[in-house]
Amino acid sequence: MHDTFVSNPSFFKLDATLKKIRNYWQKNFDAQQKDITVDQWLLIENLYKHKRITHNELARLTSKDITTVSRIIELLVKKELVERQGSTDDRRKVFVQLTPAGVNKYKDVRPLVLEMRKTGWNNLSEGDYNELTRILDVIYNNIP
Amino acid sequence: MHDTFVSNPSFFKLDATLKKIRNYWQKNFDAQQKDITVDQWLLIENLYKHKRITHNELARLTSKDITTVSRIIELLVKKELVERQGSTDDRRKVFVQLTPAGVNKYKDVRPLVLEMRKTGWNNLSEGDYNELTRILDVIYNNIP
DNA sequence: TAGCAATAGTTGCTAGAGCAACTATTTATG
DNA sequence: CATAAATAGTTGCTCTAGCAACTATTGCTA
Secondary structure (H helix, E strand, C coil): CCHHHHHCCHHHHHHHHHHHHHHHHHHHHHHCCCCCCHHHHHHHHHHHHHCCEEHHHHHHHHCCCHHHHHHHHHHHHHCCCEEEEECCCCCCCEEEEECHHHHHHHHHHHHHHHHHHHHHCCCCCHHHHHHHHHHHHHHHHHCC | CCHHHHHCCHHHHHHHHHHHHHHHHHHHHHHCCCCCCHHHHHHHHHHHHHCCEEHHHHHHHHCCCHHHHHHHHHHHHHCCCEEEEECCCCCCCEEEEECHHHHHHHHHHHHHHHHHHHHHCCCCCHHHHHHHHHHHHHHHHHCC
16 A cells, blocks of 8 residues: 555545535425425434434434434424424433424435435446445444 | 445445544544644645645635635634735735645644544555545536 | 432534625626 | 626525533442
8 A cells, every 4th residue: 555545535535525415415405495404304214214213323323413413303393394202211312203294205305315316326336336335334444 | 226226325324434534533633632623634735735726726626615615714824824815916816825834734734644544544455445436436427 | 229320312612514695806798 | 998797705694513511311339
């Protein structure tokens, strides 16, 4: 591993790519008046999958800070897409789940998301996808 | 390209990896009292390379919004690591360059950055690096 | 059982991201 | 030459990120 390799700012390329994706998603959300942000979507997606979970689990699933999750949930509650329910057996916990409107939002936005993912993966094979996954996993696990 | 492939949230993995890297960098900066953020570092690195450039060019080089660059520069000016100079031939432009203290900061932080990059690339080959670069480039260019 | 540590969540703070609206200047076009 | 269009940058706004400090509750342990 020679120096040019090490000094090459791969970090930057990751950041640039992610920003471009995020931007593209947000512009499409806005253009189709979906009235959500990309991160709000990520939470909705996870809530649809897991039905009823705590802030903590949601944070872990989304790789987000608990404080960030707390605030995004707050916005989603205001939009009446999500509701909170204090746990009865452990009164520290707060469960979160989609409202019927939240479920509708998921179903409404989902096709657009699939379409955008397809656009991103254009000209790439499943092997490429596996490679990317593998490399990112190694990097992730390299970092203490 | 079957559905599991398309629906797989690669976006999420990119985001998670980047956050982990960014976090690791920041923690090391803090632990060694470098007194900068990761994005402030990215600007310093670019200013060291390009000596004297405008906000606009800096934004393009770093894939950052001009407004964001403007604000980061402001913080760096407060820290006396960077100085601004209005252009004389085009009075809309503002040139930015490192102060001597800024150059010292670059030289002080640089070894730590190289070390951290090495950590991230542990167990990966130059081929992996090329693959990652290639795939991210394709994704980047797929997006309008 | 009393007291302390651990856990779940919230609030305050600083910083980065990006859009919209604005000023100031330069360039293009009539 | 005058006016419009384009460009560089700043400011205000909302949202996300993450740290520190805080409350409330639960679990552990002497």
